[in-house]
Amino acid sequence: MSRDPSGSAGDSAAVPDENVDLGRAREGDDEAFTRLVQPLRRELHAHCYRMLGSTHDADDAVQDTLLRAWRGLARFEERSSLRSWLYTIATRVCLNVVESRGRRPLPVDLGPSSDRAVLDDRPLTEFAWLGPYPDAGLGDGPSVPSARYEQREAVELAFAAALQHLPGNQRAALLLFDVLGFSAAEIANTMNTSTTSVNSALARARRVIAEKVPPQSQQQTLRKIGDARVRQIVAGFSTAFERGDADALVALLTSDVTWSMPPMAHWYRGIEAVTDFAVQVPLTGCGSWRCRPTTANGQPAVGFYLGNDQTGPHLGWSITVLTLRDERIAEITSFLGAEHFPAFALPTSLP
Numbered sequence: 473m474s475r476d477p478s479g480s481a482g483d484s485a486a487v488p489d490e491n492v493d494l495g496r497a498r499e500g501d502d503e504a505f506t507r508l509v510q511p512l513r514r515e516l517h518a519h520c521y522r523m524l525g526s527t528h529d530a531d532d533a534v535q536d537t538l539l540r541a542w543r544g545l546a547r548f549e550e551r552s553s554l555r556s557w558l559y560t561i562a563t564r565v566c567l568n569v570v571e572s573r574g575r576r577p578l579p580v581d582l583g584p585s586s587d588r589a590v591l592d593d594r595p596l597t598e599f600a601w602l603g604p605y606p607d608a609g610l611g612d613g614p615s616v617p618s619a620r621y622e623q624r625e626a627v628e629l630a631f632a633a634a635l636q637h638l639p640g641n642q643r644a645a646l647l648l649f650d651v652l653g654f655s656a657a658e659i660a661n662t663m664n665t666s667t668t669s670v671n672s673a674l675a676r677a678r679r680v681i682a683e684k685v686p687p688q689s690q691q692q693t694l695r696k697i698g699d700a701r702v703r704q705i706v707a708g709f710s711t712a713f714e715r716g717d718a719d720a721l722v723a724l725l726t727s728d729v730t731w732s733m734p735p736m737a738h739w740y741r742g743i744e745a746v747t748d749f750a751v752q753v754p755l756t757g758c759g760s761w762r763c764r765p766t767t768a769n770g771q772p773a774v775g776f777y778l779g780n781d782q783t784g785p786h787l788g789w790s791i792t793v794l795t796l797r798d799e800r801i802a803e804i805t806s807f808l809g810a811e812h813f814p815a816f817a818l819p820t821s822l823p
Contacts, residue, residue: 490554498545505542512555513538514609515623516562522626522647523566525576525602525636527815533569537562552658559652560662563644567663570640576602578633578805579732585741589752593736595808601734602633604768604791604807606815612691616653624770625689626651629793629805632769634684642677645670650678690771693796701799703765706772709794709801710763713776716755722747724801731804733790746804762786766816768793775818776806786822788813 496504516537520530540561541548548557577599611623625631626647635643644663648654649670656667656674663670694702705724712721722743731746732739740746754761760782764775773793777786788810795803810820 494545494548494550494554497542502542505545508554509538509541509558512558515615516558518605518610518623518627519559519647519652520562520566521605522632522635522651523563523640523643524569525632526600527603527605527812529569529573533562533565536565540565552661556654556658559648559654563648563662567640567644570643573600575636576600577636578602579734579737579739580730581633581636582737585730585745586738586749587745589740589749590738591752591757593738595735596737597735599735601807602636604773604793604805604812604816605632606817607767607770608817610770614653615651618653620650622689622691623651625691627769628690628771629769629795629803630685630690631681634681637680637684638677641665641669642673642680645673646677646681649674690795694771697796697799702772702796705796705799705801706765706774706794710765710774713754713761714763718747718751718755721750721755726797726800726802729800729802729804731806733806733808735808760786762822764818766791766818768816771795773816775813775816777822779822788818788820791816791818 490508493501493504493508497508513534517530517534520533520537521527524530524533537558541558544561548554552560578601582599605627607624607627610627613622614620615623621631635646638646641663645659648659648662649656654662656670659670660667697705708720708724711717712724725743725746727743728741729743729746730739730741731749740749758778760779762777762779764777766773766775768791771793773791776789776792778789779786790806790808791812792804792806794801795805813820
């Protein structure tokens with residue numbers, strides 16, 4: 473059976489169409505090239521985010537990948553699929569970036585939590601931080617039947633953060649094998665190494681992931697809670713901020729809740745510390761809030777806007793991602809900065 477450009481079983485007519493476009497693209501037809509690669513852009517972008525931990529870096533990596541593919545199309549010998557060839561290029565692009573920039577942490581990776589609100593906290597600009605990911609357009613299940621992870625599981629915050637603890641070769645091996653379903657031999661070709669080295673890197677990567685990622689994914693948790701209840705939790709969280717209602721906020725949190733706000737270094741663990749911070753800073757010390765629900769990293773999220781009063785303009789403040797457990801919020805991760813909003817199709821300000 474033939475396969476369509478996204479790698480799934482497809483109509484037999486797809487291959488002749490793809491072959492025609494491939495021939496035209498090799499002759500310099502950029503529209504034919506666009507038709508070839510467009511079905512793969514979304515999944516390539518997600519792969520680059522998993523490798524790099526940044527939507528903006530993923531944007532650049534995909535652009536670099538497609539530029540290299542366009543310039544090197546004459547060297548594509550069709551011994552592998554176009555999808556495999558593009559993933560080879562994208563992975564090599566990302567490995568170069570990982571080698572030059574290192575990993576992207578979250579505040580919890582840098583030091584212990586704070587017991588009380590830190591009122592003079594300042595952004596740490598010397599770090600390139602892990603960023604949120606707009607998951608619109610990602611599929612719900614595995615990308616291929618052999619993949620161990622669902623597509624949304626593989627962008628969840630815990631998974632994305634754990635990947636940043638892996639060296640580039642282990643990160644690539646894990647993603648290509650467990651998330652994308654490539655064989656060890658295909659990965660060895662991509663990474664210019666042996667299948668033995670790939671299997672060794674994969675084994676080491678899996679040990680780290682098992683230590684750092686909860687056994688139950690957010691996708692499993694969200695399905696168990698149900699869409700209606702998840703919407704209620706997100707609405708209650710948003711309303712608590714808009715009304716400055718600390719009691720309503722606390723009622724939604726687990727006792728061991730954490731709150732981090734990259735690029736701020738300080739973070740909080742436990743209901744007392746989180747409540748102290750919430751009361752002293754966002755609920756009473758900042759201004760008025762407006763909220764817009766969204767999703768990020770396969771999880772419920774809220775776009776927060778901050779203004780001086782209820783009637784004035786409100787500027788984008790954070791994309792805040794919620795990690796749920798047993799119908800309560802166990803982790804709050806607020807990615808500060810209006811620069812995150814356009815990727816989520818949210819305005820950077822509200823009138």
